Amino acid sequence: MQSSNSRLFFLYGIIVLIVMICIGVIILPLIQGQEKIIVGLSLFGGSIVFLVLIYNIFDKYIKPVQSSAMVANELVKGNYKARTYVNHFGDAGKLSNAINVLARSLQEMTIQEKMQGSQLRTVIDNMESGLMLIDERGYVHLVNRKFLNTFGKHAKDYIGFLYYDVLEQENIHKAVQEAFLYEEKVKNSFTISLEIEKKRYFEIVGAPIFNEANDLKGAVLVFHDITELKRLEQMRKDFVANVSHELKTPITSIRGFAETLLEDDMVNEEIRNQFLTIILTESERLQALVYDLLELSKLEKDELRLNYETIHINELLVGILTIVEQQAQKKQINFTTTIEEDSKIRADRDRLKQIFINLISNAINYTPVGGKVDLGVHITKDSIEIVVSDTGIGIPEEFKDRIFERFYRVDRARSRNTGGTGLGLAIVKHIVEAHRGSIKVESKVDKGTIFRVNLPKSFLD
Template sequence: MTKFRTKLIIALITLIIFVLVGIGLLLGQLFKSYFLESLNDHLKIVILWSTSIGLGIVLIIIILLGLRITSRYTKPIVEATNVAIELTKGNYRARTKVDKLDETGMLGSAINRLAQNLQELVKTQEMQQDRLKVLIENMGAGLVFIDSRGYISLINKGFIDIFQVSPTDYLYKLYYEVIEQPEISDLIAEVFRTEKKVNKQILIPLFIERKYFVVYGVPIIGTNNVWKGVLLVFHDITELKKLEQVRKDFVANVSHELKTPVTSIKGFSETLLDGAMHNKETLEAFLSIILKESDRLQTLIQDLLDLSKMEQQGFQLAIQELNLHTLLEEVITLLNGKAQAKNIRLELYSKQQHVLVKGDVDRLKQVFINLIANAITYTPPEGEVKVVLLDHGKNVRVHVKDSGVGIKKEEIPRIFERFYRVDRARSRNSGGTGLGLAIVKHLIEAHHGQISVRSELGEGSEFIIELKK
């Protein structure tokens, strides 16, 4: 840069000398013009032309010298400045042209090396960010990061899938305003308060299920003990809890469910053998009860076998194309007598007569018989049960709606559990096994469909099944 400044100063001094010489010549000519009146016209013209040509040459030299300075020094500096501006904007691919190895060339080379280093640094950072993002999004657990002010700044795909939420509803909002579960909010507050790791098992009702999570709350503290925030990790242990609960409850539930019909059969058989069989009316009544309890026992065993078969890995459906409207009409015809016995109006509503889906005819019929029979069972006399078939583009929805007793909100997540009954006395009197809705859920999931429930106590229930066409 010192040589550059020296050359620039020399060029400017030269330019000034030329300008001063030109001005001197001009002044000299003007001064002498007072003495040129005595000269003839020819000499005056010669002197005038000589002066004009001299000044023209000086002007041309000044212009050429200025262009030379601009092209050699100013232009490279402008280009280097533009590249520097592009770098500040994040365009690390920008480069300046280097023609010479002088000072301006060295400046351009230095800026190009800087741009290349920045580009490589950004590329490395982007690769690391991509790896981190892939890891966070596919870690198999829900993750939430809350900054030091309590605002949610990150949620991953696992959390979105678990809680079925939209990122826009959570990001950059205070955690206690958007997280509905008080157990989770309390855990976050405890981490903020104690600045220590906290982990708890939390039971959360989600839609039609109850989910068990191990939630880890970890304080994030940076260098110099700077508080960064709280990281929450949600591990879904629902299946483990279900297996544990099934193992505990299966023997108790089965033995309890088998005990009632077996006790009835044994008791009435003993009574008949003790002499009641000689009374025809008593004999017929007791035998009817024994037959009813035998049917109930058979149904329970068949449901257990069906459920066990569905939970096996090799369970397959006999998939074929079927008309769902026709299938629903057949089911309603089968159950119409049961509805009429209670003066319940049972009707099918559909705008289309041909709604084709792919599925197992027998299994889907089992699903709808179960749901509609339940609706009739839990609907009081003079009520109504509606079956609505709707076409939703690529999907088909079937709504089974009744005007019955309804289900409490806290019981909805449990109704698809094995042996769970909303009203145990009513279910047992109606001959229910407590396995029907568990079978329905398994069959719908085997068809890659979905089942959901809407219900309020005293206002009836609505089961919604969605199947692909």
């Protein structure tokens, strides 16, 4: 641009010079003497003035206008960084100034737009739900990261394709069709098997998109992963079924024996006592079950409050050990304790007792006659470890995690015979977690089991 400018300037300069020379050539032969010198000098002076004028016009008008035109051209192409760098005088200067301001505003606007775009993209990509945007003809325009994590493949495998070609689930097709047909939000759910045996449940919400003129422009599909919800729902259903089942057995038995006693006058004393004992045992089982259920529901409440107090473990154990030792004696089990002196802890007294009772009762119940059970309480700097070990039947590796579930028993019949409700360990686990502690189990089938509970000595409520 600079070189074409100076070329133009030289061209005009040469034209002026040629015109002056021509005037000189025509006029000078017509005049005489000193007039020749005056006219010659005037022509020379005139040429200089013209040249300076042309230069000025170039510098102040043509150059800024050309530069502004060039920048405007760059702006049209989308290069908002372009600026004019010429002197800012007069109207042409104002023009180039205005062009610079325009360019700066455009640049700021695009930066802002880019920022907003990337913010929106970040939000969309970091959403907890999958998202897909399709146009009114059913072509996919956008999918987010969560969507790709769920359905696999890459964005390029979806974008630009018809939604029903890239997604096979009938329920998704239905949701889209209904969103388009009824022009309102629709909900649907479907399952996908990502891996064998690993089903995931999704809820899909399809919402139509309208433009300002209220024309349907497409639909946005949101995929919520509701697998966890479904699992909780299933757990709740299982729990209700389990409770009903657990209640049914003792109730049927109590009713049966009571009816027999009432109907048959001939039952002798011995059988009568036998029946009444069964009724008593079964009602005790019912009572234990109801007690454990209530305890569990209290522990599972969100607003569970523990009554913290400073507890000396030795003191707490006095009451417990007498009961436990009796149980052990009945089964001729050698029950020993190794308790460190002055073990103190801040905890809920009744609940802490429950931990000891449940774990030791289990150890005794699941250890055959003549076995050994040991209770250890060890102190570390900021925690207390309760270790209950036995030489009992043990727990097969595959059930070790499940025994903490409500009503989960390795051997249902054996547990029932010991009067177990199947809730003992679930309660222990809840209590331990409420005290922000941990529970672990080590076990070998037919060798024995060790339960280790770790409780922090004190913590802020």
